Amino acid sequence: DTGVSQNPRHKITKRGQNVTFRCDPISEHNRLYWYRQTLGQGPEFLTYFQNEAQLEKSRLLSDRFSAERPKGSFSTLEIQRTEQGDSAMYLCASSSGTVAYYGYTFGSGTRLTVV
Amino acid sequence: GQNIDQPTEMTATEGAIVQINCTYQTSGFNGLFWYQQHAGEAPTFLSYNVLDGLEEKGRFSSFLSRSKGYSYLLLKELQMKDSASYLCATNRDDKIIFGKGTRLHILP
Numbered sequence: 518d519t520g521v522s523q524n525p526r527h528k529i530t531k532r533g534q535n536v537t538f539r540c541d542p543i544s545e546h547n548r549l550y551w552y553r554q555t556l557g558q559g560p561e562f563l564t565y566f567q568n569e570a571q572l573e574k575s576r577l578l579s580d581r582f583s584a585e586r587p588k589g590s591f592s593t594l595e596i597q598r599t600e601q602g603d604s605a606m607y608l609c610a611s612s613s614g615t616v617a618y619y620g621y622t623f624g625s626g627t628r629l630t631v632v
Numbered sequence: 633g634q635n636i637d638q639p640t641e642m643t644a645t646e647g648a649i650v651q652i653n654c655t656y657q658t659s660g661f662n663g664l665f666w667y668q669q670h671a672g673e674a675p676t677f678l679s680y681n682v683l684d685g686l687e688e689k690g691r692f693s694s695f696l697s698r699s700k701g702y703s704y705l706l707l708k709e710l711q712m713k714d715s716a717s718y719l720c721a722t723n724r725d726d727k728i729i730f731g732k733g734t735r736l737h738i739l740p
Binding site: 550552557558559560561562565573608615616620621622623624625626 | 726730
C-alpha cells in the first residue's frame, strides 16, 4: 500500500490551456475526494465519488471543471480554459466507507500555477 | 470553511503548552476533526471527536462541547517540529469541511 498518489506534483500552464490531474487512491478505499487549497486557507471541498458514482459537486466547481472516476479506481480532474484564479494546490483524498473516526488519507497534492 | 472559526496565527515557546480554539456551526454536525499540515505538505489526521469531552493522544489532546459548538486542540511539551497549520474540520454529510487553519509558530 503506497498511500494516495497524485500526478503530477507540479504543473505550470498558460492561461487558457487545459490541464488534467490524476489521483490513485488507496486500493481498498471506495470513496475519493477532491479539494482545492490556496495559500493561507484550509482545503475547500470540490467533489467526491463513491466507487464510480460522483455523489456531490460543490458550487465552487464551475463548468470548466470536470472529474471522473471511470472504473471506481483512479480519478482525473480536468480544468478547461485555465484562469489565474485556478492557481492552487489540488488535493485528493480517499477513505473506506464513512469518514468517521479515521477521516481521509490525503495525497501530496498537485500544485497548479497558471501564468 | 463553512462557519468554522479559529485564530489565524498563534505563537508559543518550545516546551510550553498551547491551546487552539475552534467554534463551528452546530446544525448538521456529526463529528469534529483536527488535522496538522506542514508547509507544502498534505494534511495529516490528528484526532476525531464525536462525543463531548477530552480525548488524549500523547502530547496532543482534543476537546469537544457539542452544545456550545466548541472544540480545542491542546499541544503539550511543544517541539520545533510542531510548527505547522492546525485545521479544525467538521464531518458534514459524510465529507470533511475544513476551517481556514491556525498557523502555529514555535519559538526556541
